[in-house]
Amino acid sequence: MGWFGKTVTAVVIVVLAFFLTTRFTDGPIGVVTGGPFNTGQVVSDEPDWRFVKDYEIVEFQLLEPARSRTTWIVEHDGRIFIPSGYMLSTVGKIWKQWPLQAEKDGRAILRVDDKLYPRQLIRITDDPALPAVLEELSRKYASGSQIPVSEVSRGSLWVFELVQR
Numbered sequence: 001m002g003w004f005g006k007t008v009t010a011v012v013i014v015v016l017a018f019f020l021t022t023r024f025t026d027g028p029i030g031v032v033t034g035g036p037f038n039t040g041q042v043v044s045d046e047p048d049w050r051f052v053k054d055y056e057i058v059e060f061q062l063l064e065p066a067r068s069r070t071t072w073i074v075e076h077d078g079r080i081f082i083p084s085g086y087m088l089s090t091v092g093k094i095w096k097q098w099p100l101q102a103e104k105d106g107r108a109i110l111r112v113d114d115k116l117y118p119r120q121l122i123r124i125t126d127d128p129a130l131p132a133v134l135e136e137l138s139r140k141y142a143s144g145s146q147i148p149v150s151e152v153s154r155g156s157l158w159v160f161e162l163v164q165r
Contacts, residue, residue, distance in 0.1 A: 004154065027059050027068045032076060036066040037109055040116040046164055049080045050114060056140070060119075060140040061161075063107040069098060074136045080110075081133050082121070085151075099123075099158045110162055119162040125152055133159060 018086065024156045028034035034058075054057065060069035068092065074081045084099045086092030106121035124130060134147045152155040 005112075016139075023143045026062075028070050031070060034068045037061050037068060037111055037116060040083040040111050040114045042116045042118070044118075047117075049075045049078055051162070052080060055112070059111040061107070061109045062105070062121075063103055064105045065101060066094050066112075067098070072137070072141055074133055075139065076129055076133045076136050079129065080162045081137075082160045082162060083137055084160070085156065088154070092121045099160070102160060106160070107165065108162070117162075120165045121162055124159050124161050127161075130159070 025034040026036075026038040046084050052073050056072055057070045058073045059068055059070055070083050071084075075100055084096055087096060087099065095113065102121040104124075108119045108121050110117040127133075130148055130152060134149060134152070138145060138147045147157065152159055
């Protein structure tokens with residue numbers, strides 16, 4: 001094997017080792033999936049979720065499998081939602097496994113400001129609040145370009161509500 005092959009092999013090994021190592025971290029590293037949360041104060045009382053209205057990202061962890069990630073969050077009328085786009089794209093089908101896992105077992109932990117909130121993720125497809133949730137999602141992340149409800153109905157955009165367990 002020449003120097004180029006050795007270099008490519010070394011890079012692949014380093015990248016694989018990095019992704020394997022992140023499975024043991026306390027939460028995600030940027031956009032890279034991390035391990036289960038080890039730190040944070042568990043909050044059992046239901047907060048006034050308006051405090052997350054202008055948060056760009058938060059962290060959440062599914063209990064099964066116990067992996068954490070960063071995500072966008074939307075608050076509307078005291079309810080909180082996590083979107084997952086690109087669900088019909090090839091990249092989305094490969095990269096986005098958590099929504100499928102959350103449909104099977106939606107038990108999760110939301111971590112915001114080092115506080116842990118036990119939640120249940122429930123996929124919503126037909127909810128009276130959905131247009132307003134998408135309007136808020138558009139305001140925060142789509143530069144005001146309105147995301148139509150048809151994106152949810154056709155399955156390209158999945159929206160999960162996080163309710164208290």
